[in-house]
Amino acid sequence: MLNIKATTVLAYLESGVPATIYKSLYPLIISFLDRSSGGLISVSVLVALWATSRGVNALKLAFNEAYGVEESENAIVARIISFFLTLIFICLMVIIILLFSFGQTVLDYLTPIFRLPSELGSIFGTFKWPITLMGLFFIISLIYYFLPNAKLHLHLIIPGAIIATLGWIILAQGFSIYVRYFAKSVLSYGTIGTFIVLLFWLNYSGWVIMIGAIFNASLEQYFYKGIQVKKIKIKEYIRKKVDEG
Numbered sequence: 001m002l003n004i005k006a007t008t009v010l011a012y013l014e015s016g017v018p019a020t021i022y023k024s025l026y027p028l029i030i031s032f033l034d035r036s037s038g039g040l041i042s043v044s045v046l047v048a049l050w051a052t053s054r055g056v057n058a059l060k061l062a063f064n065e066a067y068g069v070e071e072s073e074n075a076i077v078a079r080i081i082s083f084f085l086t087l088i089f090i091c092l093m094v095i096i097i098l099l100f101s102f103g104q105t106v107l108d109y110l111t112p113i114f115r116l117p118s119e120l121g122s123i124f125g126t127f128k129w130p131i132t133l134m135g136l137f138f139i140i141s142l143i144y145y146f147l148p149n150a151k152l153h154l155h156l157i158i159p160g161a162i163i164a165t166l167g168w169i170i171l172a173q174g175f176s177i178y179v180r181y182f183a184k185s186v187l188s189y190g191t192i193g194t195f196i197v198l199l200f201w202l203n204y205s206g207w208v209i210m211i212g213a214i215f216n217a218s219l220e221q222y223f224y225k226g227i228q229v230k231k232i233k234i235k236e237y238i239r240k241k242v243d244e245g
Contacts, residue, residue: 164212
């Protein structure tokens with residue numbers, strides 16, 4: 001719908017996921033962005049967003065467990081919140097991709113007008129890794145701050161976010177070694193084997209995210225001698241009005 005080229009998305013995907021997973025996702029991305037119909041994409045996006053929100057909700061529950069707090073919303077409200085958080089995270093990823101894509105186009109347009117050095121274009125093209133790292137760090141930081149039902153301090157979110165970001169990149173680059181020496185036989189089963197390897201990677205990615213969350217929870221407990229449940233302003237406002245009445 002945003003007319004983003006598949007090659008632009010694939011540049012980031014190749015940096016953020018293992019090579020084995022990338023080979024499986026490559027034809028799917030090409031087919032989805034370059035050859036799919038708009039109506040089918042609209043339906044697929046809604047179904048995918050709702051399914052992805054289940055994963056976000058599972059992360060939310062796991063973070064609450066790490067911080068030792070309970071969920072204050074009912075199941076329906078929690079699921080709706082997870083759905084909108086999923087939308088926000090995806091929009092942030094799209095913004096990062098758009099800035100990188102159109103930034104190159106704008107730079108190519110301005111170079112002859114302002115007589116900028118021609119090397120700037122190639123230098124900008126090398127920023128794929130820094131932008132990928134910064135984008136991952138920013139999104140993971142938001143996840144760590146907004147998902148737990150705990151009152152957190154922003155400066156104590158950063159260490160875990162750094163650990164998770166670096167861990168994700170290391171996992172993405174080192175996962176091929178794991179597949180080559182330990183899970184190579186699984187790939188011989190074709191599509192089913194590829195799906196199993198994908199589940200392996202998702203499982204390990206979950207470990208990386210949870211390690212960062214547990215580290216943040218430990219810092220919060222150590223420096224502030226306890227973790228408080230996050231106060232929901234809407235609930236507090238309603239309760240205040242009821243008490244006043």
